[in-house]
Amino acid sequence: MAKTDVVAMILAGGQGARLGVLTKYIAKPAVPFGSRYRIIDFPLSNCANSGIETVGVLSQYQPLALNTYVGNGHPWDLDRNNGGAYILPPYQRSGRSDWYKGTANAIYQNKDFIDDCEPQYVLILSGDHIYKMNYARMLRDHIQSHADATLAVLEVPWEEAPRFGILNTGADDVISEFVEKPKNPESNLASMGVYIFTWDVLRKALIEDENDPSSNNDFGKNIVPMLLKQGKKLVAYRFSGYWKDVGTISSLWEANMDLLDRPEEINLMDRSWRIYSRNPVKPSHYIADGAVVRNSALTDGCQIFGTVEHSVLSNSVTVERGAVVKDSVLMPGVTVRAGAYLNKCIVGFNTIIGEGVRAGATIEGKTPYINGKICSEGIVVIERGLKISDHAVIPANCQVDSDLEVDPAENVVEEVFRVV
């Protein structure tokens, strides 16, 4: 590996349990988003566009899809001979082996990897945020302010501040305090989970944190407060622009809808800051005679014979004649059979919605699939690789999970396919 000024580490290890069946077989960062993308395309493309060429992806939970998706790194120009993208799983050392405990522990376990790159700075990123950001500018500010750590922050509406990790700052945006979800926030600067550390400072902190058995080994909860306590200089870097944590079903749905309702905010059309993705190698999409497509995003391989309104369709989605898809997010390879009606549905890879199925926020009824923990605002989530029985009815706030044991009469899953 080549010596480099800065190494980016993307935390992609968590299961993302709040995304329910969407992360049953794949890690959260590999979940499709915005028609053409996976969530991890955003931090990876930001790195590529910022000129950062050594990127470690810390994976642990179901890394196969992520591993094959990132692959040789080519789509993000990260197939470098020196550097590039590295998948970093937990491993065994002489005499011991550990799974990653918290975010800080994941970095701690890979400190040899970072040391090998001999960086001055380390950029810590989350694998589940949608935003475009020039990390090179943030790094420039970090260097100029002689900070030990720089935390990207976003001004959030005051009323939302209690939902975030809030940074209280003094002159020159120097951070005085970090408060996790404050009831009475003193500031509306929310941490975005994007950190630049001077590596030797972080290195020491990680070792100290690791030796503290009471620590959760978490950046927000442990590392940042520890550095503040030690009097290190932590500076806030103000970011303005679109940013969204897509850790829940409702935020994932909202972020998809934002592409349609406020396309200028994330601005995927901006050719000076492209979001790269692994290409599905499908032909251009086709819209048939009699089809209606409005207010929607479509990509390669889609074939639309029915009606698609205010929806985001990933590649190779087929909507048959007479089917209606509204306010929905359909992942790659989904087929909506003739006469089906979907409203506010998120449908996983390759699932077939049977003929005449009625599913979504506007559908009323009682079924064992209703899951208020995962779903809200009426959104229906359907697992990948299913055939939903023809004419099934799936009311608001359902999560269709093939592992849920349901009475045959109430079962809407006709078949479970293997999905590649």
Added chain:
Amino acid sequence: MAKTDVVAMILAGGQGARLGVLTKYIAKPAVPFGSRYRIIDFPLSNCANSGIETVGVLSQYQPLALNTYVGNGHPWDLDRNNGGAYILPPYQRSGRSDWYKGTANAIYQNKDFIDDCEPQYVLILSGDHIYKMNYARMLRDHIQSHADATLAVLEVPWEEAPRFGILNTGADDVISEFVEKPKNPESNLASMGVYIFTWDVLRKALIEDENDPSSNNDFGKNIVPMLLKQGKKLVAYRFSGYWKDVGTISSLWEANMDLLDRPEEINLMDRSWRIYSRNPVKPSHYIADGAVVRNSALTDGCQIFGTVEHSVLSNSVTVERGAVVKDSVLMPGVTVRAGAYLNKCIVGFNTIIGEGVRAGATIEGKTPYINGKICSEGIVVIERGLKISDHAVIPANCQVDSDLEVDPAENVVEEVFRVV
């Protein structure tokens, strides 16, 4: 990932404890070999030359060096968009997580990866054998003989047969029995640890084996006997040519010496079957006025001012004036200071042999470093990243391990460096 006829899986997970300090920080397949190579270059290059483009590398123990060495797969032309080289570590699934148990379990845990490639055949390889082999020919025979599995075999001298897994065969080399290290061998056909399986046969066998709690989950011990018992057709594929398991210090040393004594056997000069490796990016080597280099293999970045006889030097080795290196294997970046004398030594990455050090098979003496378990035939093994004190004496069969607690008077380790 693309559909492919055959997927190769390289078992690179073991610690390789019999290589002692050489595998303290790196997995066995990443150990340097033959001046320009690492052990894993041989199976990877064989795959590339056989036209196999999807290769999974099953790593578990200290995978970092292996991970960064394999990297984007470019040196082996395995930086493919569809396929290429994949590092496959153990991982967590929804609700469970396991380290690899045996060789068969490692493949079992990655059956999703293999399924995604939709192969008809799976090639199972070891990460610690030195040989050149055209797997395409073996596959052709496997297909033509309608075998369920084909095992590559080597005719070994009868007296050595009790050291190997021996296959008893009938007509057309159909295997009737597999005997691990037989005292009275009925055959001299030794299994090389190179298997081709028809994937659906192996898939079933792996699941069955996994459900057997008494199994060691090992190919040789469990899978092959199980298939024989089930009456499957297993065929031996006779290989002739150089083949060596380099799992011990003495076999590693011997295999290196074979390159000098019998270069025509492995024939690294053969341009129709190149062994690829990751290039160190160093200048051509330099041999100074007054130096003596005989009967040796050298590569880029070496600088020789002293005497090198019957030795294998990896890149960037410096041998200072008056130093003598005989019958030795020096790994990348080793420096032998003026007046030092090495005989039958294997020296790890970047270690500095101090001035006037005397080490090796011809040196007599008693020290706590003597380690008959790891070393034999007088070979001395020295850990990577050490400075050996000037004028230290290291007698035959020593393993210099910086973690060994020794009396200061007997300590030969002056300093421990970090090695990238």
Added chain:
Amino acid sequence: MFIDAMGLILADNNKISLGELSKPRALAAVPFGGRYRIIDYMLSDMVNSGIKSVGILTLNKYKSLMDHLGTGASWDLDRKTFGLHILPPYVNSEATGVEDAEELAGILDYVRSNRSAYAIIANSNMILNTTFNDFVEKHEQSGADVSVMYNRDGTKYGIPNYIFDVDRKGYVKDMLFNPQKTTSNRCSLGIIVLRRELLLDLIAEMIARGERSFGVHAITKKYDTLRIRAHEYKGLVLRINNVQTYFNSSMMLLDDKVRADLFWKGMPIYTKVKDEAPALYSDSSTVSNSILSDGCRIMGSVTNSMLFRGVTISKNSKIHNCVIMQDVHVSENCELENVILDKNSVIRPGIKLVGHRDFPVVIGKGAIV
């Protein structure tokens, strides 16, 4: 299993002009079918056959082609050994030290440096999705010197065409170029296979005879000295012989069956990755029977048309029976019918352009109308 063959694609063809469309670029680099360029089809066919070494023979005007092909990564041909090579016409100027290039010597060098058993040589005006495994296998079994692919299109797609007469055993006994009348409807697809060693001999002979041009039909015309087997291809083939067939072939892709044969047989057609955003349809869009690509922004009406990547159709504009290439901007209140708009052209507000189905209006690359 994959075949042991190298590929050679002739990127240009002196006998074919697509007017404005082939003026700024080689024939092989002309955009076709939404996301693709003409060469993508043949190149993908070769890659899907397992061919790992493809040489592209160029005449001139090949900057577009170089830009499109790049390192070959999009076709997984960015390989250490072999992979994709563009053979410029002057390639051998240094091999011989002679300033006036002899193309054939360059091709000879390239073919000689390969190790494959067979060579497949193809023109680039045929659009089809196939693998050559069956073609090569049948050729191998037959013992013929050369096999050439044809179908039963006869002369109906106009000139240029090469019509084969075959004997009872299926060997070529006559080849007619643009015949007025013919008793055979066997029309060459411009794709041949032969042993690489034989190809070397043929090129060496051509050089010795002072010939300077190289091509598929320069080989098939040797039917009196070589045993040339005619191999019928029964799948879909679109022929690009001129602007009319280009336009018609584009329109044929709107047919479900044609698209199914060309794109959905499981063998992907690869092309350069552009990393465009998804296509965005506004509230005011009306689209029917059309192919559209990533990066399009549709605010108007699009019917019976083919839109390449990054096309903008503004409000109140109507597009009917059009082929609109990459990054074209159609302003508000335009009406376009039977028009081909080349890359980067701009249609200003309120413009109306109407061509005839058989004589589409062609607007050149980068034009502002």
Added chain:
Amino acid sequence: MFIDAMGLILADNNKISLGELSKPRALAAVPFGGRYRIIDYMLSDMVNSGIKSVGILTLNKYKSLMDHLGTGASWDLDRKTFGLHILPPYVNSEATGVEDAEELAGILDYVRSNRSAYAIIANSNMILNTTFNDFVEKHEQSGADVSVMYNRDGTKYGIPNYIFDVDRKGYVKDMLFNPQKTTSNRCSLGIIVLRRELLLDLIAEMIARGERSFGVHAITKKYDTLRIRAHEYKGLVLRINNVQTYFNSSMMLLDDKVRADLFWKGMPIYTKVKDEAPALYSDSSTVSNSILSDGCRIMGSVTNSMLFRGVTISKNSKIHNCVIMQDVHVSENCELENVILDKNSVIRPGIKLVGHRDFPVVIGKGAIV
């Protein structure tokens, strides 16, 4: 931090001939220093400066160069955006639709398509290991239009040379080409930096004036209208002006200090990976004060020499003061002194060749002696 610049390397130079060595290839493609070709040094300097976009400007004879550079992967320049581009002389024939190529328009297109702030332009006859970060930074601070690198070699390495006179502030006030007498020993290294926008203006002006050649010194000669800052480089530079300087420079690499400056400063010189076996020395080998490369098989005696990859020296042969390029085979009982053997040449048994230190014998590529 890395600099925001693109690179342009001129692969050839009408004013420099290395005789037999540059006959079959561009100057930039001439092997130099064991594993390398001349261009590897400048290309690595650029890559080590963080430049991610390099255009190679060629005259003709650039097949060797294309083969050497491949996809650019060896320099990590096989990138999706930018990376390595070979600009053939005819590159713009399609941009203008005119058959007779205008090189400058092609260069203009290429430079325009880039986004870097600065452009570094370099000839390829200088061998040095540096980064351009300091050069660009000083240029930025100075406010000059152009900065040019020089050292104090004066005219001692022969022609071609460009000698600068500078004013008290360090700006070029005169430039002499191959002067007989000079008051200055500031000799151009043929490396300049300027804002990309300024380069675009300069090229556009050259086109407007009907000029057809482009080069570093075509820009530095504009010292009366541009503020051209002279930047002294104090590290090691080897100049390849002719066969004699080529041979001397090769021999200089046997000096420990020269090697230390060129190869061991921490900035690697990249080259095409060849995947040769390690060098093997037999029982009968005697080697001293020599550079040898992978794939060599040494059974004879080698002194004061430079051996490239894959060279075989058979038993009882003696090599002294020689430069022996890739894959040369020296048979038994030969004696060679002050000889340069180009690639693939074969010396038959018992041959004796002795040149003079100042007039080495040169055996051309592939020759059998």
